[in-house]
Amino acid sequence: MGVCTSQNEAEKIENSEQDYQKLDFNRVSTYQKLENIANNIAAQQQIDTIFSSLIQRMIASRQSHILDMLEKMDSKKKQQFMTKLERIDFEFIDSLFHHCYKQDYPDVFSCNVVQSINSQEQNLDLIKKHKVGIVFLCGGRSSRLYDKLLSDIGLPSKKCVVQIMMERLKKVIMIASDNQEIVDYPIAIVLSDQNSEKFQMYLKGKRDFGFQSITFIFEKSLPVIDMKGQVVFEQENQAVMTPEGTGTIFLQLNSFINKFPNMEYIHFLGLDNLAGLPLDPQMLNLICKQKGDALCKVIETNSILDDRIFYFAKQFQTIKDQAKGIQENSQNLGQMCLNDLYLSVSFLNTLKQNHEKALKLNQRYHTIRRGNNIQFEKHIQDIIEVTDITILHQTDDFALLIDDARKAVIQLSNVHKRNLKLEGTQEKDLVEITPQMSYCRREDLKKIENATYPLII
Structure with a gap:
């Protein structure tokens, strides 16, 4: 951007917050002034003028507080700091702040759902023929x-959640394949910048639990902002970054689907529910039998829980189907969706051709408040808003690992006690x-007599 020679060269351009606020971004001269301000700041801070455009972007996006941090750094750290900042999309964050948070629009969410039919039948054939894949969130x-x-x-057992889920997955695949050796099964794990290295090292140490190939899908990250819309920093002048959410993985998901063209369904399972069953054969039977685009497990609770995992039932509009006797669900305000979702691959492929639905899904962001900080996320569960039919299956088997591990362990213990018909026990009796x-049927689990605790079956 060139310097306008017709300007009054004697005009003094300051770098104060008041000067930024006076800028009129509808005038060409504003951008000339902005460039001069940025060049002045670069000169004063003794940083390379290649960062001038970055400084302009920060000022225009109301992130000028970042420039104050340069005062406390030496020359080398300044260069490194500015280089890292180039990765942040300040304009996008500013847009989210003004359109998703500051406008305070209600998060209107509606979709067509039906209740699942009562059925104890299982579908192991989909697993045996590798027609259903799994994506761990x-x-x-x-x-x-x-x-x-x-x-x-x-x-x-002292086992961690990942070990339990991977061993459950391995067990159900072996049951479906009559204990034959597990070959290249369609498995993907969604990771973030914050945990990918640790996860991959853990799986390597466990030799991937015997699975030949695991696909890794990586969430993008966005900076956390405060109530003014300004990026939050932690020690060592690091911007606080948070995963953008599982709703960002669809492009990478296409590669996973293409890798396994035989796949007809995908199970997306979050590990926050300790009672979750990877590739639950009963759920696979239900989504096939009712020919749904999606199936989601739900629980009934009146508690206000983690908004990243649940949706209130009042946000759903239920299809009336008199022939099947399906009742409206809108009165059951306690029902909420779990992070446990089955999707039809044919629906996912059709969605790619439907620009209107794909755009609606792509533009949806949720505002998450954590104290005085704000973060924005896209949820893969939002896909049920653009399905033709989503099946809701209510379950009492949940143990929610949100912010209280002890409570989740007790909840899981209570689920297992019900399965074993153990009554009159105390919470401490795990x-x-x-x-x-x-994956044993409840009738196959024998009642335990004279049990001693903790009890592992």
Whole structure:
């Protein structure tokens, strides 16, 4: 951008906050002034003028507080600091702040849902023929419960959540394939910048639990902002970054689908529910039988829980189907969706051709408040808003690992006690059904007499 020679060269351009606010971004002269301000700042801070455009972007996006941080750095750190900042899309964050948070529009969410039919039948054929893949949703930064997926959370077996889920997955595949050797099964794990290295090292140490190939899908990250819309920094002048959410993985998901052209369904399973069953044969039977685009497990609760995992039922509009006797669900305000979703691959492929629906999904962001900080996320569960039919299956089997590991372990223990018909026990009497027994029918689990605790079955 050239310097306008017709300007009054004697005009003094300051670098104060008041000067930034006076800029009129509808005038060409504004950008000339902005360039001069940025060049002045670069000269004063003794940083390369190649960062002038970055300084202009920060000022225009109301992030001038970042420039004040340069005063406390030496020359080398300034260069490194500015280089890192080039990766941040300040304009996008500013847009999200003004259109998703500051405008305070209600998050109107509606979709067509039906209740699942009652059925105990299982579909193991989809697993046997590798027609259903699984995507573990392990992204995030464990901000509420640090390292909750890879550490001992207090289960009697001392196993971490990832080990339990991978062993459950291995067991159900072996059941479906009559205990034959597991070949290249369609498995993907969603990770984030914040945990990818640790996860991959853990899986390598466990030799990928015997699976030949695991696809890694990586969430993008966005900076956390404060109530003024300004990027938040932590020690060592690092911008606080948070995963953008599982709703950003669809392009990478296409590669996963193309890698396994035989796939007809994908199970997206978050690990926040300790009672979750990878490739639940009953759910696979239901989505096939009712020919839904999606199936989502739901729980019934009146608690206000983590908004990244649940949706209130009042946000759903239920299809009336008199022939099947399906009742409206809008009165059951306690029902909420779990992070446990099955999607039809044919629906995903059709969605790519439907510009209107794809755009609606792509533009949806959720505002997450954490104290005085704000973050923005896209949820993969939002896809049910653009389906023709989503099946809701209510379950009582949940143990929610949100910010209280002890409570989640007790909830899982209570689920296992119900399965084993253990009554009259205390909360401290923990019971754990191992992954090798997780897919047994309840009638196949014998009642335990004279049990001693903690009990591992």
